[in-house]
Amino acid sequence: MVRRMRVQVLILVGLTLFTVFSLTPIVWALLISIREPIDAFSIPPKILVEPTFRYHVDIWLGRGFLGFFLNSAIIAAGTVLVSVPVGTLAAYALSRIQTRASRSLLMSLLVVRMFPHVLLVIPFFVMARSLEMINTYPAMIAAMVALNQPFTVWLMRSFFLEIPRELDEAAYIDGCNAWQAFWNVILPLARPGMVVTSLFSLLLAYNEFLFALVLTGTDTKTLPVAIAEYGGEDLNYWSLSAAGAIGIMLPILTFMLFFQRHLVRGLTIGAVKG
Amino acid sequence: MASTHRRSRLDRRRSLWPFVVPSALIIISVQIYPLAYALYLSFTDFYLGAASSNFIGLQNYVSLLAQDRVWSALRVTLSLVVVSILIEFVLGLLLALALYKLVRGAKLFSTLMFVPYLITPVVAALFLRWVFASRWGLADALIASMNIFPPDWLGAPSWAFVTLVVADIWQFTPFIMLILFAGLQGINPSLLEAGRIDGASGARLVWHVILPALRPQILFVLAIRLMDAFRTFDSIYVLTGGGPGTATETMTLYTYMLAFKQLEVGRASAMGVLTLLVVTGLILMVISVVYRRDKGAF
Numbered sequence: 344m345v346r347r348m349r350v351q352v353l354i355l356v357g358l359t360l361f362t363v364f365s366l367t368p369i370v371w372a373l374l375i376s377i378r379e380p381i382d383a384f385s386i387p388p389k390i391l392v393e394p395t396f397r398y399h400v401d402i403w404l405g406r407g408f409l410g411f412f413l414n415s416a417i418i419a420a421g422t423v424l425v426s427v428p429v430g431t432l433a434a435y436a437l438s439r440i441q442t443r444a445s446r447s448l449l450m451s452l453l454v455v456r457m458f459p460h461v462l463l464v465i466p467f468f469v470m471a472r473s474l475e476m477i478n479t480y481p482a483m484i485a486a487m488v489a490l491n492q493p494f495t496v497w498l499m500r501s502f503f504l505e506i507p508r509e510l511d512e513a514a515y516i517d518g519c520n521a522w523q524a525f526w527n528v529i530l531p532l533a534r535p536g537m538v539v540t541s542l543f544s545l546l547l548a549y550n551e552f553l554f555a556l557v558l559t560g561t562d563t564k565t566l567p568v569a570i571a572e573y574g575g576e577d578l579n580y581w582s583l584s585a586a587g588a589i590g591i592m593l594p595i596l597t598f599m600l601f602f603q604r605h606l607v608r609g610l611t612i613g614a615v616k617g
Numbered sequence: 618m619a620s621t622h623r624r625s626r627l628d629r630r631r632s633l634w635p636f637v638v639p640s641a642l643i644i645i646s647v648q649i650y651p652l653a654y655a656l657y658l659s660f661t662d663f664y665l666g667a668a669s670s671n672f673i674g675l676q677n678y679v680s681l682l683a684q685d686r687v688w689s690a691l692r693v694t695l696s697l698v699v700v701s702i703l704i705e706f707v708l709g710l711l712l713a714l715a716l717y718k719l720v721r722g723a724k725l726f727s728t729l730m731f732v733p734y735l736i737t738p739v740v741a742a743l744f745l746r747w748v749f750a751s752r753w754g755l756a757d758a759l760i761a762s763m764n765i766f767p768p769d770w771l772g773a774p775s776w777a778f779v780t781l782v783v784a785d786i787w788q789f790t791p792f793i794m795l796i797l798f799a800g801l802q803g804i805n806p807s808l809l810e811a812g813r814i815d816g817a818s819g820a821r822l823v824w825h826v827i828l829p830a831l832r833p834q835i836l837f838v839l840a841i842r843l844m845d846a847f848r849t850f851d852s853i854y855v856l857t858g859g860g861p862g863t864a865t866e867t868m869t870l871y872t873y874m875l876a877f878k879q880l881e882v883g884r885a886s887a888m889g890v891l892t893l894l895v896v897t898g899l900i901l902m903v904i905s906v907v908y909r910r911d912k913g914a915f
Contacts, residue, residue, distance in 0.1 A: 354715045358726045361712060365730045365787065368744035371755045375747060425643075433640030436633040448637070455648050457844045457900060461872045462889030465882060466651035466658065489647035496640060521632040550737045552851040557877060567739040571855055585747065588740045595735050603728060607799045610792065 369592075376585035398586040402573075408587055411569040417480055418555075418565060419548040422487040423541045430495030431537060435525055437496065438503035439511065449500075452493040460553055463489070468557050478560030486558060487548040494547070495540055498609060502536025503529070539605045542598060549594070566591050659886035666880060677887035686863060686871065687888070691895070694867040697778070698846040701785035705842070706835075708786065709793030714823065716794070717801045727795060734791040742855035745784050746771075749856070774864035777857045781865055784852050789845075793838045800834035801827070840903045847896045868892045 377394040402408050437445050467486050468477070476482040506529055514524035552567040559565055570591060573584035599606070659677055663670040681687050712730070716723040733741055748755045749770035760767040768776045804827065812826040828835070850869050853859065859866035859874070866874075872892060876885030 350718065351720060354719050355722075358712065358715050358719065358730075361708075361790075362726060362729045365733050365791070367755070368741075368748050368787070369732065369736075372744045372747055429639045429643055432636040436636035440633050452644070455644065457896060458648070458652065459848045459869060459872075459889060459892045459896060461848060461850060461869045461876075462655055462886070462893055463648070463651055465872075465876050465886050465889060466654040468876070469658070469663075469882060470651065470654070485647050488643060489651075492640060492643055492648070521636075525636070546735075552737075552739045552854075553873075567737055567851075570743065571739050581747065581753075584743065588743050591740050592736045595737065596732070599728070599731070599735055606731070607795060610796060 372585045373589055375581055376589050378582065380579055380582050398582045399590065402583050402587040403590060406573075406583070406587075408566070408569060408590070411564050411566045414480075414559070414563050415549055415565040415567075418483050418487060418563070419545045421480060421484040422491060422548040423544045425484065426488045426491040426495050426544050427499075427537060427541050430492055430540070431499050431530075431533070434496045434499030435503050435529065435533075438500045439508065449497070452496055456493045460490070464554055464557050467554070471558060477558060478563050480563055483555065483558050483563060483565075486554045487551060490551070490554070491544050491547055495544055498540045498543065499533070499536060501608065502533050502540075506532050539602065539609065542602060543609045546595065546598060655886045655889060658883050659890050661883045663883035663886075664880055665882055670883065673883075677884045678891070681884065681887055681891065686866070687868075687891075689863060690866050690868045690871045693778075693865060694847065694869075694895075697781060697785070697849075697865075697867060698843065701782050701789070702839070702842050702846060704782070705786050705790045705793050706839070708790045709838070710797055712790070712794040713797035713801055714827075716798050723798075727791075727798065731791045731795060733788050734795075738788070738851035739855055741788055742784065742852040745780075745787065745852075746856055749780050771857055772861055774861055777861060777865045781853060781856060784856060785846065785849070788852070789842060793842065796834050796838050797831060800831045804830045836903065836906070840900060843899055843903065844896060847892065847899075868895070 376398055377396065379395060403412075437449060464486075467482070471477050471479075471482040474482075510528055510532075511524050514528045519527065550567065551565070552571070555565040555568045556571075559568060566587075570584060570587050573580060573587060602609075660672055660674060661670045662673050662676075716727055719726070736744075746754075749757075751757060751767075751769055751772065754770070756770060757767040770776050770780045808826060808830060809822070812822050848869050849867065850873065853865060853867060853870055854873075857865045859870045863871075868888065869892065872885050872888040875881045875888055879885075
């Protein structure tokens with residue numbers, strides 16, 4: 344009994360230490376963002392100062408971050424609108440056809456997933472440049488769909504696999520063709536899966552940096568590119584860019600709270616099943 | 618009767634193939650075609666701004682392989698990947714076991730520890746930059762307050778490497794932890810009970826019972842981390858930019874520099890193809906291990 348208690352205490356200490364390690368940089372950034380630079384870096388450090396939110400207001404309203412947020416939102420939404428419907432169709436077929444051909448198709452999607460992004464971004468840039476599509480939404484959305492499609496198919500397929508095939512059979516016996524069986528019977532049941540898949544696609548597009556750095560410009564700049572430019576050495580900008588960084592993080596934290604139980608599935612897609 | 622039934626089933630299966638077409642078209646036009654184009658570019662002297670380009674065969678590859686900078690990038694990449702993944706794996710496994718043993722509160726801890734993995738990588742890198750920045754960063758402030766002269770985290774070659782490893786650990790240990798924790802919860806408790814009855818406990822139980830049972834998850838996290846660590850761009854770009862000098866320049870970063878700073882698109886494509894070859898080699902190694910040891914784990 345005593346030994347068990349001791350083990351529990353040891354575990355608690357270890358976990359607490361790592362949690363502190365995980366959260367310290369975030370808390371530090373939050374502190375920077377709500378203090379005047381003079382207070383934040385005075386020696387000895389001042390712990391208790393009047394918090395100010397003027398940098399939060401300034402970065403979003405005065406420095407154009409609201410516009411960058413809009414760009415991020417348009418690109419992420421466009422990505423989901425293309426990637427998820429198309430991926431859902433393919434995922435349904437690949438969950439029902441279980442042949443050698445379909446399995447090798449799924450495997451090749453995994454292979455596509457492992458291409459280095461930096462190799463893909465070069466032809467994208469050259470093509471977008473010759474089509475005069477640099478600094479446009481469609482170029483960036485096309486790139487994000489490319490990165491998302493394999494993941495979307497695998498994730499949606501895992502949801503379709505959970506829907507018993509007897510339901511398809513029943514629909515066929517009732518005289519449905521393949522499309523009707525999919526549209527009227529299976530798809531309504533897969534709707535929660537589509538919500539989860541859409542949110543993960545949204546997150547991937549929202550977080551993307553390399554492609555946004557290369558393909559977007561002044562009119563289409565997304566939040567990650569904008570904040571990377573703001574992270575300058577100049578101490579006077581620290582509070583401002585910390586405020587921006589914290590703001591960019593907030594939607595993701597909300598997402599996480601609501602979708603915690605789907606996280607593991609979203610992350611392990613492509614693992615054991617298949 | 619039976620044969621017509623099977624027949625109709627086969628027809629239905631065929632009628633599903635059109636569902637795959639839109640997705641296949643997308644993959645072909647925005648993945649396969651660009652890659653083929655990049656491969657073609659790697660055999661040309663394409664330079665942004667030049668009017669035309671010529672086919673120059675393997676010349677890009679030959680001149681790249683003759684560059685010290687390329688070999689140094691390969692060395693940096695491999696050591697970053699190996700060191701980070703090793704530490705992350707050990708830490709992630711320990712944390713997963715701790716969460717598994719914890720009587721209550723596992724959910725709270727795992728949620729809190731998971732935050733760094735989900736936040737935008739650029740933002741995560743900036744958070745760390747404010748910790749490791751010289752003089753005003755949190756790390757320096759803490760160390761200096763103990764009257765120790767702090768190291769130059771981002772400016773000295775070996776410390777810059779350490780900082781990048783810490784950054785990788787900070788961001789990706791939670792991923793390994795979560796997958797292994799999920800795997801642990803899937804282990805049949807009677808298996809552990811049997812191990813205990815056989816007299817195994819503590820480290821022996823982990824080694825002989827738990828690790829073998831976790832093999833699919835372990836191989837999965839290693840394969841995924843290997844792929845992702847090879848193409849890490851955001852955090853290195855923000856934290857060190859490959860510096861000081863080229864001390865922390867990885868293959869990915871050098872490819873980016875070639876293409877978008879030096880505008881040598883042809884040569885950059887060749888560098889990207891070389892990166893792809895190295896990753897493919899490593900992944901094939903992992904997959905061959907999987908298929909030999911545990912058929913069907915993937």
